[in-house]
Amino acid sequence: MTRRxxxxxxxxxxVTFVTASxxxxxxxxxxxxxxxxxxxxxxxxxxESGQRMIAEVQRRERxxxxxxxxxxxxxxTLKAAVDTWxxxxxxxxxxxxxxxxxxIAGELARMSGRVDADALIIVDTRHRTLAASGRLGNSxxxxxxxxxxxxRSTPDVDDGVIHSGQGLFRVVAAPxxxxxxxxxxxxxxxxxxxxxxxxxxxxxxxxxxxxxSDRRLVATTLPHEARHSFExxxxxxxxxxxxxxxxxxxxxxxxxxxxxxxxxxxLSSIDQSAGNALREMTTMLVFTxxxxxxxxxxxxxxxxxxxxxxxxxxxxxISTITQTRDxxxxxxxxGSSQELDTLTDTFNALMASVAAAEAETQAAYTAAIRGLxxxxxxxxxYTAGHSERVSALSVAMGRVMQLAPDDLEVLRLGAxxxxxxxxxxxxxxxxxxxxxxxxEYEVLQQHTQLGARILSTVPxxxxxxxxxxxxxxxxxxxxxxxxxxxxxxxxxxxIVHVADAFDAMTSARAYRPERPVEEAIRELWACVxxxxxxxxxxALVVAVTGRPAVRPLxxxxxxxxx
Amino acid sequence: MCRHLAIIAALLLAGAAPYxxxxxxGAIVGKVLLTTAIKGSGLPSTIYQPRAVARHQPTAAPxxxxxxxxxxxxxxxxxxxxxxxxxxxxxxxxxxxxxxxxRGSTVDFPNADPxxxxxxxxxxxxxxxxxxxxxxxxxxxxxxxxxxxxVYCHIHSQMSATIVVLDHPYFVxxxxxxxxxxxxxxxxxxxxxxxxxxxxxxxxxITVPAGGTATVTLSLPVEDEP
Numbered sequence: 001m002t003r004r005x006x007x008x009x010x011x012x013x014x015v016t017f018v019t020a021s022x023x024x025x026x027x028x029x030x031x032x033x034x035x036x037x038x039x040x041x042x043x044x045x046x047x048e049s050g051q052r053m054i055a056e057v058q059r060r061e062r063x064x065x066x067x068x069x070x071x072x073x074x075x076x077t078l079k080a081a082v083d084t085w086x087x088x089x090x091x092x093x094x095x096x097x098x099x100x101x102x103x104i105a106g107e108l109a110r111m112s113g114r115v116d117a118d119a120l121i122i123v124d125t126r127h128r129t130l131a132a133s134g135r136l137g138n139s140x141x142x143x144x145x146x147x148x149x150x151x152r153s154t155p156d157v158d159d160g161v162i163h164s165g166q167g168l169f170r171v172v173a174a175p176x177x178x179x180x181x182x183x184x185x186x187x188x189x190x191x192x193x194x195x196x197x198x199x200x201x202x203x204x205x206x207x208x209x210x211x212x213s214d215r216r217l218v219a220t221t222l223p224h225e226a227r228h229s230f231e232x233x234x235x236x237x238x239x240x241x242x243x244x245x246x247x248x249x250x251x252x253x254x255x256x257x258x259x260x261x262x263x264x265x266x267l268s269s270i271d272q273s274a275g276n277a278l279r280e281m282t283t284m285l286v287f288t289x290x291x292x293x294x295x296x297x298x299x300x301x302x303x304x305x306x307x308x309x310x311x312x313x314x315x316x317x318i319s320t321i322t323q324t325r326d327x328x329x330x331x332x333x334x335g336s337s338q339e340l341d342t343l344t345d346t347f348n349a350l351m352a353s354v355a356a357a358e359a360e361t362q363a364a365y366t367a368a369i370r371g372l373x374x375x376x377x378x379x380x381x382y383t384a385g386h387s388e389r390v391s392a393l394s395v396a397m398g399r400v401m402q403l404a405p406d407d408l409e410v411l412r413l414g415a416x417x418x419x420x421x422x423x424x425x426x427x428x429x430x431x432x433x434x435x436x437x438x439x440e441y442e443v444l445q446q447h448t449q450l451g452a453r454i455l456s457t458v459p460x461x462x463x464x465x466x467x468x469x470x471x472x473x474x475x476x477x478x479x480x481x482x483x484x485x486x487x488x489x490x491x492x493x494x495i496v497h498v499a500d501a502f503d504a505m506t507s508a509r510a511y512r513p514e515r516p517v518e519e520a521i522r523e524l525w526a527c528v529x530x531x532x533x534x535x536x537x538x539a540l541v542v543a544v545t546g547r548p549a550v551r552p553l554x555x556x557x558x559x560x561x562x
Numbered sequence: 563m564c565r566h567l568a569i570i571a572a573l574l575l576a577g578a579a580p581y582x583x584x585x586x587x588g589a590i591v592g593k594v595l596l597t598t599a600i601k602g603s604g605l606p607s608t609i610y611q612p613r614a615v616a617r618h619q620p621t622a623a624p625x626x627x628x629x630x631x632x633x634x635x636x637x638x639x640x641x642x643x644x645x646x647x648x649x650x651x652x653x654x655x656x657x658x659x660x661x662x663x664x665r666g667s668t669v670d671f672p673n674a675d676p677x678x679x680x681x682x683x684x685x686x687x688x689x690x691x692x693x694x695x696x697x698x699x700x701x702x703x704x705x706x707x708x709x710x711x712x713v714y715c716h717i718h719s720q721m722s723a724t725i726v727v728l729d730h731p732y733f734v735x736x737x738x739x740x741x742x743x744x745x746x747x748x749x750x751x752x753x754x755x756x757x758x759x760x761x762x763x764x765x766x767x768i769t770v771p772a773g774g775t776a777t778v779t780l781s782l783p784v785e786d787e788p
Contacts, residue, residue: 076719083722084684084712087759091709096686103684178714178722179659182760 008311009304016300017293024289031281039274040252044242047254047266050205054256054266057204061116062172065189068115069174073187078107078122079176083184086124101131108133117189119169121146122176124185136192139165146188161193161213161262168193168211168218170259193262195219201256205266208251210234213262222246222267234265243270310336314344327355362460366413369461373416376423380431382509391415393499394492396543397536407492414467415496421451421468433510445480448472471496476530486533498524498536502544517544525552586772590744594629594736594756595781624738628660629782630726631742632733634753634765642666643731646702649713649723651679656713656723660759662733665708669725672700680716687711687727724759749773756780 072078081103089097108120112134119134123146132140140146147162162169169190176185191197193211201209202221210220210230217231229247237244237253244253249271256264317331330348333341373387394415398408422430425447429440436444452469455461470493473479475486479497489497505520515523521541528534534551541549644666650657652674661669671681673695681701682691687709692701694717705711705727715721726733736742749772757763761782770776 074719076714076716079719079722080682080684080712080714083714087710087712087724088686092686100684177720179655179720179759182722 008308009301012300012304012307013297016296020289020292020296024285024292028282028285031285032278035277035281036270036274039277040270043252043268043270043273044254047205047207047252047268050207050266051254051256054201054205054264058257065116065172065191066174068117069172069187069189072111072115072120072189073174073176075107075111078104078111078187079178079184081107082122082124082130082176083178085130086184105131105133108137112137115189116191117172118192119188119190121171121188121190122185123188125183127186130185134190136167136169136190139167139169139192140190141165161259162188162190163213164190168213168262193218195221201264201266205256208267208269209256210265210267211262212265215261218262230267306336310334310340314340314347318347321351327351327358365458365460369413369417369420372423373420376419379427382507386503386507387416387419389503390418390496390499393503393540393543394495397495397499397539398492400539400542401491401495401535403491410463411467411492411495413461414464414492415499417451417455417461417464418468418471418496418500419447419451420454421447421449423454424450431510445472448481466490467492467496469493471500473497474531475533478530489533491536494533494536495539498532498540501532502540521545522552586749587746588749588770588772589775590633590747590754590768590770590778591775592631592742592754592778592780594626594631594740594742595779596625596629596740596758597781626736626738626740627658628724628759629736630660630662630733630757631736631744631780632662632726632728632755632757633730633744633747633768634755636730636732636748636750636752638664638730639748642729644668646670648672649725650674651681651715651721654715654718654721656715656721659722660724660726660735662726662728662735663705664731665727665729666704666706667727668702668704670700670702671713673697678717679721681713682716683711683713685709685711685713688725691716726757754778754780756782758782 081100085097085100085104088100092100104122108122108131112120117134118136119132119140120137121132121140122130124130127146128143129140129146131142132138144164146164160171162171170193171188171190174187174189175183176187178184193213198209198211198219198221208221210222211218212231212234215235217227217234220227220230222230226246226249230244233244233246239255242252242254244251244267246267249269251267251269254266256266313334314331317329321327321329321331330351331344333344335341377384377386377388391412395408395412398411403411425444429436429443432440448469448471452465455465455468467490469481470479470484470489473482473484473489473493474497475489477483477485479489502520502524505515505523506517508514521544524532524537524540528537528551538549538551541547642664645663646668647661647663648670649661650672654675654677656671663669671679671692673679674697676697678694678696680692680694681703683689683703687707688703688705688711690703692703695701703713705725708727708729711725711727713723713725732744732747734742734744747770749770751767751769753765754768755763755765764780764782766778766780768776768778
């Protein structure tokens, strides 16, 4: 089973679409990779700038807090109360101690409104809390030991982180100094490292932040479901890592500050940022792809038309020629492309040679048939040259009747072959000197159909068959073989019928001498409308005599015939 | 000067003893050892930085001058001699920073600085506020209860001084080399206390023989807490 090959247009569309799609896919892949890389870089840069900003803000905050702490620690009342409390804590009465303690607490409470701290704490020289106040003051129970933060080896570190109560605090300390440098206690300003702090940092850096202390997550602005994953992922984080995978999502991470066992991290989701950028890119690419594919569609349809229309026209012309066997027609050059014009030229040349071959074949056939007709005529000395004469006379009559050249050509060959069927008629009938018996006449009459059968074997002789078959039909329907009536008989057959009769009359026969032309014409006129058509007889008269024909009056006719 | 007065008083007391059938007395001699630097040690931490305020070089008074050695568990032999001492305010400091007096004594606080000063105390033994006064003026406070009285200046928070008020005359400030001598102490068993304003006190039992001399060495600082 063979499938019809696809149309040129379809093929072009497929090729164009596949090319465009592959191109777009490649571009999309490249853009996606580049975008992701750029986003990663951007996120990193963003984190870096966030880190710098936070570092600067924190530095200023720390300076501010230290100044606040120092100025608060300079309160004479506070110093006096603390120093006196330390001096008398074991000797004074309870009421005196309570009074001193109230003085300290009151002084702290008064200060708490003036400092940016969540808690103010006074510790004595034994590092035990004397008093605490502020928003989160109750995270610092009285008379509990406050761990010492910082490290002697790094004197720049002026603050530290303290776990106290439930909270984690970043503290700035200022000593209470009296006399010539003696320290009677220390004032701590503590800022809670809680969710609020993380959110504040987050707002500054515009990234997520996380506070990790002692390998535990203290506070973060990460989404709730990411916390546990982050807490376990941060255990394996090394100092050089700049990405971390949290709950399957890739984050850029940067350590902002290290304070002892506590670290602040800034985090930014690479996947989320890349996703956003990719979505925008995809939208843009989809529109571009639609545009490109539409252009490709229009372009390929146009191109296909440009190519397939001349080809279609050419093949249409060729198929018309093949069907009509009209090998004479030449296909005009379109000038649409060199290749097509060359093809057309070649085809035209091919057709010319085909036409030449056809003409040669026809000529050969015609010559053979003419020879056949001549041989037929030669069987009977009386009919020698009969076919040639009928042919010439018929063509002359056709000219008078103004037939087209093609019809004349058909007429000429048809007339030449009109008695070809007599090949099958036995000589004794054909050459019988006397009148034929009805049976013999019937055999003779069969020569028309026999001739038609012979001609039907040669395709290009088909137009001549009516002449051969019907040249004995009569307008009154008494002719043979079919007994057609006047208008049913084709014109060439009528012409050949008249020409045949005229030539028969003007030729000698074994049983009679030749009759003169005038007498023959009279005889024809006498049989007009019964045997012959009037216009055909008139044409014969014109052709034979060279004068305009006039039909004799009926009376004269009757007289003549009588 | 004051110390001389005290010695004179002690001598007078000693001289008066035979006439007043005074109990037999002995003497205590000893030495105070300051075993560590006790000044400005602060917290064992550098989590803060010292204030960068231009400060007067502290007076080159030896720290031993801020130590008071006294007896505990002894009563005064008779009416207390009161004295009048002076703590000057100079270079934004109280000078001397430690003064020991008998109950009922008075301390003057003359202002030698060209700025206002203030003297106040929150101590249970003597709570007072002398207010603010300029250079050349002096105000005084009389201490009627025994105890340690810390005084401060409301204007200059780093200024502080300590007045040790005692119920008896048996106290002394060591010499620069740390030695001290307490004479005319009634024979008996007591506690002798070495006290320093910052590092607390060292208490040692001591027995004073009649007509003899007891010897003791006090090592400071002592542990702040038992």
